[in-house]
Amino acid sequence: MKTENAQAQMRKGVLEYCILSVISRNSCYASDILKELKEARIIVVEGTLYPLLTRQKNAGLLSYRWEESTQGPPRKYYELTEAGKEYLHSLDQAWKELIDAVEQIRNKKK
């Protein structure tokens, strides 16, 4: 089994969580989100972000507003809805539990 495949699967699983986490701090537009995700090396190709944003918006987790830009076309600024905040809170809990579970297994003495 290739390590890259396992890494890709792990990354994919937490990408949506990371997107919501980024947006939860400030309303932001796609390039802001991409910058953070790339700095954290959680996203491989930028294009992946757009279908996920739309999926999260359609699920009622995100909303957006348009803002004019002096550097190009108007930008969509995303923010979490109330449902999105609740969902993120439950993901935070799940993430902590997951880390604890993995750590417990990895650190168990023989």
Add this chain to the structure above:
Amino acid sequence: MKKTIKISLQGMVFFIDEDADLLLGEYLSGISDRFPRQEEREEILPDIETRIAEIFTDRLGGKRQVVTLEDVKAMISLLGRPEDIFEPEEGEDSSSGTASPDPQTSRSSRRLFRDPGSGVLLSRPELDIVLTGSGKPELEIYKRARGNTRQAAVRHAEDIDMQWETRDKVIILRPWYRFGKRWHVQ
């Protein structure tokens, strides 16, 4: 000397080399074809085009005026190939048919016919374009809805950005529709 083409990406105008334009067109078509549902395409494609415009603007840096093939290749490596971008939604299985692409817009529904007279008949899911005439062609655009076909418009070649060559060569249509989709007819 190279020929350049003027294009618009979400309202941003760029000059682009012909070879670069061809690759860009193929890329956008490839992405467009990947959307299982039309409403997703209408929503996401403009966002992707906006990002492409940003990438081109950054790469040109106010120093160059023309988008080159290298710029388009660099953009694709940043954004990713269509097959890298789209992954099945949870619970979707392409073999199960539970969330299969809308047959009206799926790749398999695309058919291309050659008109023995002078041009090419391109059949798209929602629109048919018929090229007629042997010199500068007219475009007859037909809309299909609920099983009916009706003529929607007739356009002269000058009305849209298109390249017309002999039937043995490549014919490129560049109508920039609302969602930036364009059709390359070969």
